[in-house]
Amino acid sequence: MKTTIIVNGRLHDIEHDARRTLLETLRDDLDLAGTKKGCDHGQCGACTVLLNGKRVNACLCLTAMHDGDQITTIEGIGSSERLSALQKAFIEKDGYQCGYCTPGQIMSAAAMLRELRNGAPSYVSEDLETSELSDSEMAERMSGNLCRCSAYPLIREAIAMAAEVEK
Amino acid sequence: MRNFEYHLASSFKDVTNGQIIAGGTNLLDLMKIQVMAPDALVDITRLDGLSDIQVEGKGLRIGALVTNTALANDARVKAGWPLLSRAILAGASAQIRNKATTGGNLLQRTRCPYFYDTSQSCNKRNPGDGCAAKGGAGRMLALFGTSEHCLAAHPSDMAVALTALEAEVEIYNAARETRRVRMQEFYQGPGSRPDVENVLGKDDLITAIVLPPPRSGERQIYRKVRDRASYAFALVSIAGSVAMRGETITDLRLAYGSVAPHPWTDRDVARILKNQKASNELFQRAADALVPETAPHPDTDYKRILLRRTFIATMRQLTGLSDPEGSDIARTN
Numbered sequence: 457m458k459t460t461i462i463v464n465g466r467l468h469d470i471e472h473d474a475r476r477t478l479l480e481t482l483r484d485d486l487d488l489a490g491t492k493k494g495c496d497h498g499q500c501g502a503c504t505v506l507l508n509g510k511r512v513n514a515c516l517c518l519t520a521m522h523d524g525d526q527i528t529t530i531e532g533i534g535s536s537e538r539l540s541a542l543q544k545a546f547i548e549k550d551g552y553q554c555g556y557c558t559p560g561q562i563m564s565a566a567a568m569l570r571e572l573r574n575g576a577p578s579y580v581s582e583d584l585e586t587s588e589l590s591d592s593e594m595a596e597r598m599s600g601n602l603c604r605c606s607a608y609p610l611i612r613e614a615i616a617m618a619a620e621v622e623k
Numbered sequence: 624m625r626n627f628e629y630h631l632a633s634s635f636k637d638v639t640n641g642q643i644i645a646g647g648t649n650l651l652d653l654m655k656i657q658v659m660a661p662d663a664l665v666d667i668t669r670l671d672g673l674s675d676i677q678v679e680g681k682g683l684r685i686g687a688l689v690t691n692t693a694l695a696n697d698a699r700v701k702a703g704w705p706l707l708s709r710a711i712l713a714g715a716s717a718q719i720r721n722k723a724t725t726g727g728n729l730l731q732r733t734r735c736p737y738f739y740d741t742s743q744s745c746n747k748r749n750p751g752d753g754c755a756a757k758g759g760a761g762r763m764l765a766l767f768g769t770s771e772h773c774l775a776a777h778p779s780d781m782a783v784a785l786t787a788l789e790a791e792v793e794i795y796n797a798a799r800e801t802r803r804v805r806m807q808e809f810y811q812g813p814g815s816r817p818d819v820e821n822v823l824g825k826d827d828l829i830t831a832i833v834l835p836p837p838r839s840g841e842r843q844i845y846r847k848v849r850d851r852a853s854y855a856f857a858l859v860s861i862a863g864s865v866a867m868r869g870e871t872i873t874d875l876r877l878a879y880g881s882v883a884p885h886p887w888t889d890r891d892v893a894r895i896l897k898n899q900k901a902s903n904e905l906f907q908r909a910a911d912a913l914v915p916e917t918a919p920h921p922d923t924d925y926k927r928i929l930l931r932r933t934f935i936a937t938m939r940q941l942t943g944l945s946d947p948e949g950s951d952i953a954r955t956n
């Protein structure tokens with residue numbers, strides 16, 4: 457079957473089997489290997505991408521269901537020559553050890569900062585109307601991204617640093 | 624994953640073409656390990672009229688495709704039914720909530736580990752197969768409402784909130800009729816057919832959830848106890864909404880999660896509490912009525928203690944006996 461998706465601003469026509477997940481399409485059909493496969497079951501966040509601007513797990517998306525949709529991957533938010541604020545902050549703060557979870561962490565953090573700016577509450581927000589980027593808010597809002605190396609404190613520091621830059 | 628035919632639904636009648644897929648966060652997970660292996664999928668995500676939240680009288684009609692994120696963030700929901708926002712935000716991760724839908728959340732399957740393991744016997748996956756959880760490991764299993772054929776619990780947080788809020792499920796069938804079923808009557812216990820979990824017929828489509836008018840002035844809580852602070856299913860949860868006059872409980876709605884094959888309610892407990900002055904002694908007495916004397920599986924014996932303590936702590940928070948500050952409390956206007 458055939459599906460058209462827009463990845464990092466470029467249109468792609470994909471010929472694929474009905475079973476193809478968006479994660480497989482990105483990595484194997486489009487050679488965008490920045491997006492990682494960890495668990496393949498929605499449990500780790502390594503495959504996080506933006507689908508029409510919202511963070512989702514690409515492993516739990518069927519390519520067939522996303523005809524016409526816009527996808528942003530880690531390759532779409534910066535390059536080695538021109539790093540995004542989050543990428544710079546992860547390097548600066550050493551927000552990783554092995555780096556396997558990092559693309560997912562960065563994509564998730566990019567969406568998370570936008571959600572916060574738009575006033576979205578989290579489970580730990582004291583009231584549902586206003587929340588600020590405290591350490592506990594960040595831990596809760598980033599809980600869909602596991603880090604096997606447990607670099608969590610430095611990941612949160614990196615995100616806090618990028619949030620400051622973006623202000 | 625076993626291969627399947629993919630159909631994109633363009634009208635309600637197309638849902639008869641196969642197994643419905645919405646967010647896919649539960650169904651694809653199960654298809655990857657062949658716990659579910661439908662011959663055909665019907666993608667309902669592009670159907671018109673299922674993706675918005677409309678005012679209906681003083682209540683709300685929430686389309687079946689409204690995402691968990693959109694529902695939790697809706698200004699009307701946050702103001703009038705904060706317990707629903709809290710319960711949704713307590714579940715899964717931001718990534719999953721962005722995809723998960725209102726209809727799909729209600730129909731998510733159990734987290735019993737033997738249901739997920741196709742090398743084990745499971746009456747829910749394969750009726751008549753037996754139940755490997757009996758004599759196996761079972762700390763996620765239910766306390767109430769089980770049968771000899773299945774001991775599994777329903778994992779949804781959102782469904783517990785909707786039960787406490789006395790919502791209704793709107794269902795469209797192949798004969799083009801629409802009916803509404805109260806949350807309390809939507810799910811079915813396992814009996815001899817644990818594979819049948821609710822009143823939906825084969826080709827039924829959930830079109831919406833309907834919330835009754837907000838219970839203004841009531842204090843609302845969703846309290847969830849789990850193995851880690853975030854991104855974990857509940858061991859026990861309680862959704863509560865309580866009206867007080869002075870120190871007296873004048874009205875209340877309670878539902879209990881992850882302790883039964885569906886959100887659990889108990890009329891006797893509500894009767895014990897209603898029109899009584901809030902006190903620790905009263906809550907102890909209600910807990911005696913709520914908590915069963917034995918657990919259906921030795922591994923869930925701890926849930927009796929956990930449910931009791933969670934119940935008392937929740938009632939103290941709801942009635943102002945304890946400091947109401949805390950992340951799981953919300954007040955209606």
Ligand SMILES: Cc1cc2nc3c(=O)[nH]c(=O)nc-3n(C[C@H](O)[C@H](O)[C@H](O)COP(=O)(O)OP(=O)(O)OC[C@H]3O[C@@H](n4cnc5c(N)ncnc54)[C@H](O)[C@@H]3O)c2cc1C
Pocket residue numbers: 497498499642643644645646647648649650651652687688713714715716719722723724725726727728729730731778779780781827828829830854855856857
């Ligand atoms: C890692 C992980 C952690 C999670 N943690 C939690 C948690 O803590 N708390 C919690 O409550 N949930 C949790 N979930 C479950 C999550 O909430 C559900 O997967 C999600 O809500 C299902 O919605 P969906 O739209 O993706 O459903 P789908 O996967 O698309 O569908 C689920 C089922 O519903 C049927 N269906 C869907 N829509 C309709 C409709 N309109 N009419 C009729 N049938 C329909 C489908 O046929 C399918 O059988 C977790 C999931 C994952 C993967």
Ligand code: SF4
Pocket residue numbers: 733735736737738744745746747748753754755756757772773774775817
């Ligand atoms: S408890 Fe239910 S879901 Fe678990 S193995 Fe037994 S029959 Fe299957």
Ligand code: FES
Pocket residue numbers: 492493494495496497498499500501502503504513514515516
């Ligand atoms: S690979 Fe998708 S969540 Fe783990």
Ligand code: FES
Pocket residue numbers: 551552553554555556557558602603604605606607
């Ligand atoms: S840095 Fe190794 S998994 Fe996160």
